[in-house]
Amino acid sequence: MASTVIHAIYNDDDILMNAVKAVRNEHYHIEEVYTPFPVHGLDKAMGLEGTRIAITSFMYGILGLTVAIVMMNFIMIKDWPQDIGGKPSFSYLENMPAFVPIMFEMTVFFAAHLMVITFYMRSKLWPFKKAENPDPRTTDDHFLMAIDAGNHDVEKMSKFLKDTGAIEISLIENEDDH
């Protein structure tokens, strides 16, 4: 089924913020906002859910810590124990201080890299992906708000968006479903 989307373009982030609040007050549905830079507080104004990436980060960190412990236990204690500075080489626990830097680094490494990969997958980004950007000006100095026209009166909506400070309004008929 074809859906109708209105693209409203703004040229100032403060005006955009106020527009987003006004549009949500009118109970129109904002599909997406495209901005050339992160706008502070926009996620809250749009009513987006809080990110859960911090939780994944914590779990990846624990995973990294575990990998470091298992790895060092295998390399330094089980497989090939070596006498380094006369340290007890047959007990992981007694040698633990020497492994703390590795445990720390692996925790950070796992948390950072897996978090980035998670972020890309969640945002459906991968190499050679075609940009989904509806208007190239949003990568420069314009802000675009995509609003679901739904069953609303398009004329009335356009007028309302003009009043919120939009400099350009266009109606887009999406043929493909999304």
Next chain:
Amino acid sequence: MYTLPNKLKVFAIVFMVVGAIGMISGFLSAPSSTAEVKEMMAAHHGEGHGEAATTAETHEAHGAEHGDVAHDSEEAHLEHTLHQMQNRPWSALYIASFFFFMIALGALAFYAIQYAAQAGWSPVLFRVMEGITAYLPVASVILFVLLLLSAFHVNHIFHWMDPELVNPESEHYDKLIAGKSGYLNVPFFLIRAAIFLIGWNLYRWISRKNSIADDTAEDHSYFKKNFKLSAGFLVFFIVTESIMSWDWIMSFDPHWFSTLFGWYVFAGMMVSAITVIAMVTIVLKAQGYLEHVNDSHIHDLAKFMFAFSIFWTYLWFSQFMLIWYADIPEEVTYFVTRIEDYKMPFFGMLAMNFVFPVLLLMNSDYKRLNWFVIMTGIVILAGHYIDVFNMVMPGTVGTSWYIGLPEIGSLLFFFGLFVFVVFTALTKAPLMVKRNPFLKESKHFHY
């Protein structure tokens, strides 16, 4: 304007009185002769503590460390224990007084950083910080008197001050301490202490004066003055703080040294100070003051508590791991005595200062809950008190340590005094600066 609630005043005075009673009874119950020590040790045996029994072997290690010829005779051992027990109330007093001094000094450094960095979020908290630093002059006098008492041999907590140790004729001659005596001697030690204390108090006095004068000024000249003064102070502070930590803490173990000790003490100082700033802010907020302080300010302070806890752990571990790995006798004794004789406080404070804040303050929502910040803050402060305890006690009382009347008494006394001085100082000026150029940004600060 803030008025000191009567309840708080009574609360502080009760703490001071109870603390003073504990302290005095600590001094009175310290043994004055070896015969008393013998009696006390026998009583301890009877109670089944068994701790005194282990002192025999550690005495040898301890004696050798201090350059004494280790005697095996019981009388010498008793005398050694006697000195430790006589040191104990003094050490307890010194630790508590240093701990609260360190909070005031840390708050002063944090305050200077806010000015020097021209921070936009914090001006609504400036008067709170100024209130906490008002304890600095009081603490400085007390601490300097304590150092003077040590210098005049009223107590013997600074072992190196014994003139016998640097006298080549004496049987107690200590080559290592004598080698350091060009730096580590009583007059120079006191001169340094005086310079540091005067310098810090001078900054505190001038910056507070400028801050008050700024409220009624016409232009931003006082702000600019404070900005320049703070930048200068921070340079002075980081050098003097480092030397202060060698003098006032590291010299309790005069044979031992660590090059990052100044940073280590600094980290503990900052985390305690920021915790206290957060707690005082929350208390004032709960009483209905500081209407412009919002969740985000508390959140930021809690972030600092979290970050400095990790910074402290990083330095603690950097110091520990290198010494543990190298295992050089003259260095490693420091941790050997602590792990053998102070196992519980040593590992306990690691849990309190690292594991606890990391797990509790990691979640960003928890940093905005006032009661959560207070609870975590109490653990952090207790942990850093024990940290100072661990730095001072092994070098002064050795194995004869215990957390009892003198320790808790001193802690309560200085806590009462701190609360009294800080909250009295808060009544002296409006709780909000008026004309700071970043005030508007600070009021609207949100995350």
